Amino acid sequence: EVQLVESGGGLVKPGGSLRISCAASGFIFSSYNMHWVRQAPGKGLEWVSSITSGGSHTYYADSVKGRFTISRDNAKNSLYLQMDSLRGDDTAVYYCARAPFSNYYFFAYWGQGTLVTVSS
Amino acid sequence: EIVLTQSPATLSLSPGERATLSCRASQSISNQLGWYQQRPGQAPRLLIYDASHRATDIPARFSGSGSGTDFTLTISSLEPEDFAIYYCQQRSSNWPLTFGGGTKVEIK
Numbered sequence: 001e002v003q004l005v006e007s008g009g010g011l012v013k014p015g016g017s018l019r020i021s022c023a024a025s026g027f028i029f030s031s032y033n034m035h036w037v038r039q040a041p042g043k044g045l046e047w048v049s050s051i052t053s054g055g056s057h058t059y060y061a062d063s064v065k066g067r068f069t070i071s072r073d074n075a076k077n078s079l080y081l082q083m084d085s086l087r088g089d090d091t092a093v094y095y096c097a098r099a100p101f102s103n104y105y106f107f108a109y110w111g112q113g114t115l116v117t118v119s120s
Numbered sequence: 121e122i123v124l125t126q127s128p129a130t131l132s133l134s135p136g137e138r139a140t141l142s143c144r145a146s147q148s149i150s151n152q153l154g155w156y157q158q159r160p161g162q163a164p165r166l167l168i169y170d171a172s173h174r175a176t177d178i179p180a181r182f183s184g185s186g187s188g189t190d191f192t193l194t195i196s197s198l199e200p201e202d203f204a205i206y207y208c209q210q211r212s213s214n215w216p217l218t219f220g221g222g223t224k225v226e227i228k
Binding site: 106 | 121154156158163164165166169175176207209211215216217218219220221222
């Protein structure tokens with residue numbers, strides 16, 4: 001069974017940094033591109049970032065480019081999102097997600113999400 | 121950036137009725153569209169990918185159609201658990217990936 005478990009969310013001050021993680025199990029992690037999607041309270045879904053299976057290519061939404069860094073450790077079956085220069089509008093539940101098939105960019109598997117709150 | 125516009129914003133229907141949700145793309149995306157359902161307090165669930173393919177374990181009452189810029193999600197007969205928010209998402213060759221603003225299907 002595919003499982004994605006996010007961790008590391010919490011309260012951080014504006015301008016601060018946070019790293020969130022996603023532990024994957026139940027599939028060959030190194031074979032799949034991985035993604036982060038967020039949802040601000042009471043708002044819709046926003047794609048944040050994607051990373052290819054080997055980690056060689058990364059993609060970012062304009063809203064986070066230059067501030068967030070996606071990475072992965074295939075030996076540890078883990079996905080990460082380093083978030084720097086955080087702002088109030090980064091407050092959201094952050095979901096780790098995987099496509100139904102390798103090299104697809106729809107999201108069939110989701111974690112439970114981790115809440116990041118940016119506030120003074 | 122490809123903008124997805126969903127309509128209507130809210131759809132008020134009764135159980136057993138047919139629901140028709142629309143998603144329009146700002147430029148052609150071929151069939152590179154997915155649909156998601158999100159119930160309160162839950163992560164989204166993929167219903168449809170590539171415009172018309174049902175994802176694993178999705179009931180046959182959900183169907184998707186369209187190509188180019190106009191897409192439709194149809195729920196043939198609403199069950200109580202189908203009252204939720206629905207999002208479309210595109211994955212054309214152009215980054216970024218984008219979602220529509222959502223359609224809330226509520227009980228009339």
